Amino acid sequence: MLEKPVILVAARDPARAMSLEHALQGADVRHVGDAEALLRETHLVSPDVVMVYTDLPSKVALGEVLTMLRGRSELVHTRWVAMGTQGLGPLLQAGADALMSDTTSTEAITYQLRTLLDRSRASREQTERVASLQRRLDTWEHEERVRDQLVHMLVHDLKNPISAVMGLLEVVEDDETITQESRDLLRMAREETHHLLHLSVNMLDVRKIQAGKMKLKPEFIFAPQLAEIVEQARGDVGVGLKDRHLRIELPQEIPALSADPEILRRIYANLLSNALKHTTTGGVITVRAVPQGAELLCTVRDDGEGIPAEDLPNLFAAFEVSRLTLHGRFDTGMGLAFCKLAVEGHGGRIWVESVRGQGASFFFSLPMEMDTEDDDFADLLI
Structure with a gap:
């Protein structure tokens, strides 16, 4: 089940948030009354959209507050809307995603917010897909390293004993006291041992060539x-x-x-x-x-x-x-x-x-x- 999108309305008047609660019933609309409250709230939750009204009480310039907020990695998917009739320039320079007049109708604001919510959700989903693919890639690379180590260990640990077995079989095969039937069996055993050596060495070399080495x-x-x-x-x-x-x-x-x-x-x-x-x-x-x-x-x-x-x-x-x-x-x-x-x-x-x-x-x-x-x-x- 999808979580409700979170919208923060940063404004002096809480009625601005109340009007949106009825229009956006599928969203979690929260009011913050000053810049300090906005900073605290964004530490607790990563909102999908933040509406910053130019009348928001603040001890520092709102442009500086928005610049600081946009620099936080956990808010990378948040969309920022500057609301007002004047003083929008600093917020625009600070990176606001949209500008709207504070006299805009609730219907128009709602439409704009739904568009921004869709963009925010799409951005989050894209990041989650990338993170999921990266985890799968990391797992695959780890498995490849383990597989390479196992193949390398297999070849180098088996190569010498296999070669020794081949040599011993050849010595026994040259023994004139053994029967022809036994000699044929020894020859077959030596061929199969030779085949095993080729299999293991080819496996290692194929891995090395594929790795570009x-x-x-x-x-x-x-x-x-x-x-x-x-x-x-x-x-x-x-x-x-x-x-x-x-x-x-x-x-x-x-x-x-x-x-x-x-x-x-x-x-x-x-x-x-x-x-x-x-x-x-x-x-x-x-x-x-x-x-x-x-x-x-x-x-x-x-x-x-x-x-x-x-x-x-x-x-x-x-x-x-x-x-x-x-x-x-x-x-x-x-x-x-x-x-x-x-x-x-x-x-x-x-x-x-x-x-x-x-x-x-x-x-x-x-x-x-x-x-x-x-x-x-x-x-x-x-």
Whole structure:
């Protein structure tokens, strides 16, 4: 239920307030008989409208009183009306919102007051909405800080033990005394552990890029370095690629590409991992790079099940994955989100083309020259 609007009538004659009480029955109309009473009353209540008559008894100039009142933050929504036939100039200079003659009819005064009451209420509601939005923003920022701290703690606390588990699994897998069946299980365990490491690191890096903390360390990359980066990314993905036919088609020469080699390696690793998840044993994955003008056009294509058209628009968003998959592994979609943010951080672009049942092609282009920004990527220990 809305509170009654408060109107203070600051006048020598209390009858001026009484006449308004009958005309404005939905308002709380109060009379104050001098400037000192006006100062006291406005400390107790924040009125919606104050009518200041020029005949109000005061020990100081009414203009100074009004100036002092308008400077108080709790009265920022109050509307001030100067009433009289003379002496209105100082009140106008002090910031009165309206001027009216003290001979104005009650009907005309009532109409003007209702307009000012509406403005005062609208101003209060607007301030309350802004305050509510600010509280929500503060809560969201707090939750974001807590989430970032948790993600950071999660990655850094899990990265070393996960890496240790991977190393131990590799040692046990090399033991010649274990059976082939056990060796296959160990290989699967190592792949899943590797996948867990990628998930956690991608999650941290996506958060960092979104926060604008990207720090690229560009180097000049030529064809031999590009081939080495692709080979390193191939190793990052793991032994699962051994069950797929990987075709690498890279040019013998390319103009100097200015890019962060570690981040480019991560982009390729994530796209290769994504292709691996969407192809069956014996499937074909093709990695290609072709200079096109001032850009290097890179492609990672698979001949898997393809991506439904309705999934394409949001494919590069975190926690968005295609609903049509050949694997049962949980995925956050952070890998593709990382690729998009990292490619765009280089000044490039990334997109996908796919027909259901005919595989998918992920394209990304990198300019031969780029500007760098600051960021701090998590180290991926393998």
